[in-house]
Amino acid sequence: MSTDTSNDLPGDVPSRRTGVQWPMLIGLTVVWVLLWGGLSVANVVSGLVVAVIVTLVFPLPPIVFGGRLRVRGLAVLIGRFVVELMVASVQVAGQALRLGRQPLNAVIEVDLRSHSDLYLTLTAELLSLVPGSLVVEVRRSTSTLFLHVLGVRNEADVEEARRRALLQEERVMRALASDEELAAYLSEGVGR
Amino acid sequence: MNWFDIVSAACLLAGCALSLIAAIGLIRFPDLLSRMHAGTKPQVLGLLFILVGVGLRLRDWSDVGMLLAVAMFQLMTAPVAAHMVGRAAYRRGAVRRDTLLVDELTPALEAENRD
């Protein structure tokens, strides 16, 4: 569901949505049915009623989503996320169990190349979920994330962490962005 | 005892081991933000392991649906909570500078305050 994007540029918080939002309704109904633990007509209907009430009483700011879902990109995104989750968990576990002095940490600034609330949020969520990197601060206006990174030994490790964050963003873009957004994103990457 | 139970047992063991290691990390790490990294582990991977283990053992669709809801809630809410706590910690100066090799946020915040 794409909305008018002309006046929703990052920087000014757009006004809240009114009216019916189908993806939200369906999502809330699915959660309701999962919680009741069974698919029946009564469950679906009562879930829909609750979902309508919730979306009308608590409207959210609109998410500008003009992209399209790429199955391949999404598979890569999820697959890499699971792999990174495992690897990072083992690394952090190793560090927790290691004897002697703990290595240093770092707070780094990562300038994301996309300029969209949705991609910024998704990238930040995925980075936070992986142990070893933590989002401390977000600048919405410039799409900047400040990450706390665990266990860095030298400058090279810091740059590696920055590169990993940008790669995470690239996977998000490749999974969700529209063709134009992806092209703009990739062309901006050449200049760096 | 069949294959499902064996995989389930392995998942449960892995999840509990991650929780234990996280608790050790929580005691051993020197400052708040490092401890939060240790805390992310049982909340995300450990919990996923446990839920998979329980799901494989129960093998009932309505229960699996509920476990899926737990996993979904956890994956959506854990980063938000972690960000709120991390941000509060940083802004209150609860971060030990001597554990940081590079700090690019303090200059940025100071520049913001000057404007």
Next chain:
Amino acid sequence: MTVVIWVCAAMLSIAAVLVLTRMAVGPTMLNRVVAMDVLIAIVVAGLGLEAALNRHATTLPILVVLSLVGFVGSVSVARFATHDDKGEGS
């Protein structure tokens, strides 16, 4: 299966004691919040373990509630911690 469950339960118990130590030691409110989050994860793991051992699903709704309530708790404390004075020494 029973042996595995008991080993798991032992690991979780040690983990819970360590986390409670961190919660008691602090030193700040935020440290305690992080410890509480981990404790909730451990409680969820323990309930799951019990459900797996006895093959019943009666405790699953509690898992749902815990995964939501823990979030609300830590967010609200973080919210207060940003605004409060220097009363709780950092």
